Amino acid sequence: YLQLDGLRDETSGLIRGRRGLSEVKRRAIANATEQGLYVLPVMTVTRGINTDEIGDVVRTALAHHPRMNTVILQPAFYAGRYEHDRPNEGRVTTGEVARLVEEQTGGMFTRQDFGPLPCSSPNCFAMAVGLKRGDRVIPISRYFPRFDTWNEPDVAKQVARFADRLPQNMIDVLAEDDLLDELLDLLASGDDENVDWQDYKSFFLVGIKPFMDAHTYDQDRVDRCCVHVVDREGEPVSLCEYNTLRRPRERA
Numbered sequence: 001y002l003q004l005d006g007l008r009d010e011t012s013g014l015i016r017g018r019r020g021l022s023e024v025k026r027r028a029i030a031n032a033t034e035q036g037l038y039v040l041p042v043m044t045v046t047r048g049i050n051t052d053e054i055g056d057v058v059r060t061a062l063a064h065h066p067r068m069n070t071v072i073l074q075p076a077f078y079a080g081r082y083e084h085d086r087p088n089e090g091r092v093t094t095g096e097v098a099r100l101v102e103e104q105t106g107g108m109f110t111r112q113d114f115g116p117l118p119c120s121s122p123n124c125f126a127m128a129v130g131l132k133r134g135d136r137v138i139p140i141s142r143y144f145p146r147f148d149t150w151n152e153p154d155v156a157k158q159v160a161r162f163a164d165r166l167p168q169n170m171i172d173v174l175a176e177d178d179l180l181d182e183l184l185d186l187l188a189s190g191d192d193e194n195v196d197w198q199d200y201k202s203f204f205l206v207g208i209k210p211f212m213d214a215h216t217y218d219q220d221r222v223d224r225c226c227v228h229v230v231d232r233e234g235e236p237v238s239l240c241e242y243n244t245l246r247r248p249r250e251r252a
Helices: 009-016 021-034 051-063 094-104 153-160 167-174 177-187 219-223 239-246
Strands: 041-045 070-075 126-133 136-138 203-208 228-230 236-238
Touching: 009 021, 041 051, 051 070, 051 094, 051 203, 070 094, 094 126, 094 203, 219 239, 228 239, 236 239
Parallel strands: 041 070, 070 203
Antiparallel strands: 126 136, 126 203, 228 236
16 A cells, blocks of 8 residues: 555645655655555545545556556545544545546546445445556446446346455456456457456556544444454454544543
């Protein structure tokens, strides 16, 4: 993971309290990718600071594909050191981030291309998946079944294959031939023989992860969570639940 809130120096100063991190991040990306490491950028999206840099972060990842094949956009939530005296004002929503991706990438992904994870509440994660072929990104999630059809018998069988999978593992499942065979007719453009359908690095994913805090806490979402950490007793617990209810607090 690489914390990448934007490419402007003032962005890191406002969000992280330290200016001048942009060049440090660029060097980190260059050094890691040159050594063959994969880098997953995570952007904390904060209204009035960096909502206009979403497209830049996505394009940065594309420029280093396949060593950067996933981008996570995380709307700011207010917990721990990042508290806020007006926590419910100016929040960035999942739908808004999806719209900004569409606007700032020239429609590479539209807001309709984003869908939820099968293993969690539909409000917990949204992702768009594309297949990178040369300079193009083909938005294959555009052809996925819409969420409101997931309970239909034929669709439910396919959705079940992704249950309990995190995004990176889901890319591996997408790389199985029997799923992608159904997409070949949609994606064919004369060079399919040059695409390694088994290679998940051919894919490009943009995910939106709206973590909860004390002001947005929803127990129904926690009960369906599939993103866990291990607490101090060694038990798996939802990250949102841990941050909100279980994380040790400093005593005055």
